[in-house]
Amino acid sequence: MADLDELRRLRVARSRMDREFAEPLDVAALARTALMSSAHFSRRFREAYGETPYRYLMTRRVERAAAMLRRGDVSVTDACVAVGCTSLGSFSSSFTELLGETPSAYRARDHGELEGVPGCQAMVLTRPRAAAR
Numbered sequence: 001m002a003d004l005d006e007l008r009r010l011r012v013a014r015s016r017m018d019r020e021f022a023e024p025l026d027v028a029a030l031a032r033t034a035l036m037s038s039a040h041f042s043r044r045f046r047e048a049y050g051e052t053p054y055r056y057l058m059t060r061r062v063e064r065a066a067a068m069l070r071r072g073d074v075s076v077t078d079a080c081v082a083v084g085c086t087s088l089g090s091f092s093s094s095f096t097e098l099l100g101e102t103p104s105a106y107r108a109r110d111h112g113e114l115e116g117v118p119g120c121q122a123m124v125l126t127r128p129r130a131a132a133r
Contacts, residue, residue, distance in 0.1 A: 010045055061085060066099060066126060070111045
């Protein structure tokens with residue numbers, strides 16, 4: 001079990017992912033933020049949050065990309081790059097796994113049900129949910 005100081009440092013790293021999701025973040029950089037080795041950070045992050053740091057970061061990136069694609073004014077490639085992904089294939093795979101449809105299909109779908117819904121509520125309603133493993 002992690003102590004309170006370790007949990008605080010994990011939270012700092014998670015907050016960094018939330019803020020800097022579009023930056024080139026890797027486990028080593030995040031581990032340094034938490035003042036831990038990469039292996040220890042990955043293990044403790046998964047214990048604390050139920051998913052790996054990479055999975056958490058990709059979920060945040062997909063979440064932000066989905067918001068852009070709902071607007072319909074950006075391409076899938078532009079959304080991929082804007083959220084910090086360097087591989088369109090990996091981005092599309094993660095997007096499809098989390099949201100159940102390809103980014104192109106998501107972009108093309110009518111999102112009128114969210115019209116008039118404040119952004120903060122739309123984010124909660126459309127938040128990607130990882131399938132149970």
